[in-house]
Amino acid sequence: MKDEVAERLAHAHYQLEPTIRLIRRLVADPAREADPDEPIKLLEVNDATTPDGIRPVYFAPHPASGIIYPSLIVEITPQEYDQIMKNNSLLPHDWQLGEVIDRVAAAR
Amino acid sequence: MNTDRTRDWRVAYAKQARSDLQTREAILQHTPRLPSCQDLHYLQMCCEKICKAYLCWRGSDPKQLQSSHAYITNVLPQIVRHHLSRQSRQVQQNAGWVLPAIRRLARQIELLAPSIDSDGSIPSNCEYPWEDSNGKVHVPAEHNFGLDLLHAPAGVFLLKTLQVVVEELSSDTTT
Numbered sequence: 001m002k003d004e005v006a007e008r009l010a011h012a013h014y015q016l017e018p019t020i021r022l023i024r025r026l027v028a029d030p031a032r033e034a035d036p037d038e039p040i041k042l043l044e045v046n047d048a049t050t051p052d053g054i055r056p057v058y059f060a061p062h063p064a065s066g067i068i069y070p071s072l073i074v075e076i077t078p079q080e081y082d083q084i085m086k087n088n089s090l091l092p093h094d095w096q097l098g099e100v101i102d103r104v105a106a107a108r
Numbered sequence: 109m110n111t112d113r114t115r116d117w118r119v120a121y122a123k124q125a126r127s128d129l130q131t132r133e134a135i136l137q138h139t140p141r142l143p144s145c146q147d148l149h150y151l152q153m154c155c156e157k158i159c160k161a162y163l164c165w166r167g168s169d170p171k172q173l174q175s176s177h178a179y180i181t182n183v184l185p186q187i188v189r190h191h192l193s194r195q196s197r198q199v200q201q202n203a204g205w206v207l208p209a210i211r212r213l214a215r216q217i218e219l220l221a222p223s224i225d226s227d228g229s230i231p232s233n234c235e236y237p238w239e240d241s242n243g244k245v246h247v248p249a250e251h252n253f254g255l256d257l258l259h260a261p262a263g264v265f266l267l268k269t270l271q272v273v274v275e276e277l278s279s280d281t282t283t
Contacts, residue, residue, distance in 0.1 A: 009258075012259055016259065016260075016261050017261055017262075019202050019203075019205075037140060037141075039137075039140070044264070046265075047198075047199075047202040048199070048202040048203040048205070048206055048265070049199075049203075049265060049268070050191060050192070050195050050199060050203075050265075050268075050269070050272075051195075051199075052268060052269075052271075052272045055268045055271050055272070057133075057264055057267040057268055057271075058132075058133050058136035058137055058140075059136065059257065059258040060136055060140050060141070060142075060144060060147060061140060061141060062256060062258055062259070065256075065259060067258065070136060070140035070141075071258065073258075073264045075264045075265065075268055077199075
């Protein structure tokens with residue numbers, strides 16, 4: 001269920017901001033991810049954002065749009081994404097890079 | 109003119125704004141299913157104070173800033189524009205849509221304060237119950253404010269920029 005909601009949110013964001021290049025899940029350990037209050041975590045690579053480091057921003061659930069879990073977005077530049085790809089330890093809280101949600105998958 | 113006094117006020121407003129922003133984040137991390145009026149309340153207070161901190165940094169007299177809540181609509185876009193102006197030309201080009209989106213959000217955030225009601229036409233606010241023109245009393249904790257930063261263009265950008273700017277303006281060394 002969380003996977004579906006993450007794709008729904010990613011789809012909404014791809015549509016809202018055409019400058020988003022890529023959206024990717026961030027995942028905590030499985031026990032935490034099983035908690036319904038553990039936020040969906042999306043890493044968004046956006047050409048229109050500023051290089052300010054990894055700054056998670058938190059959101060409440062939004063049931064009206066089907067986002068029934070809390071969420072957290074990390075918005076970064078393409079250059080910052082390259083740095084993370086080279087060094088995963090830049091991610092806080094022992095998060096790991098999860099699956100890429102591409103525009104097509106998100107739109108299904 | 110940036111005197112010691114305006115610097116002290118700038119730092120004080122920014123530190124309090126940082127505290128408001130941290131409280132919003134703590135609410136959403138630890139009790140994310142509370143009514144939205146709670147996190148919106150702290151967002152509004154953060155924005156109001158960071159706008160006052162920015163005006164102090166630009167040389168405004170701190171005393172003139174104390175009585176009003178009505179700075180967010182005009183000043184928050186200035187803060188974002190200033191932040192963008194320090195970026196590469198490429199980022200500025202890509203972010204051409206950001207500023208108009210921030211202007212819309214800034215107005216919505218300003219209206220969350222109880223003292224801002226657009227000449228009585230928008231009495232809703234995050235803190236106190238209010239009565240509408242039909243005599244119905246509304247509760248902030250049960251109200252849909254129609255402000256959804258998760259689904260608003262530049263909503264994430266705004267929250268991220270607030271984190272950056274509160275750090276900068278709360279620094280004693282910012283000139």
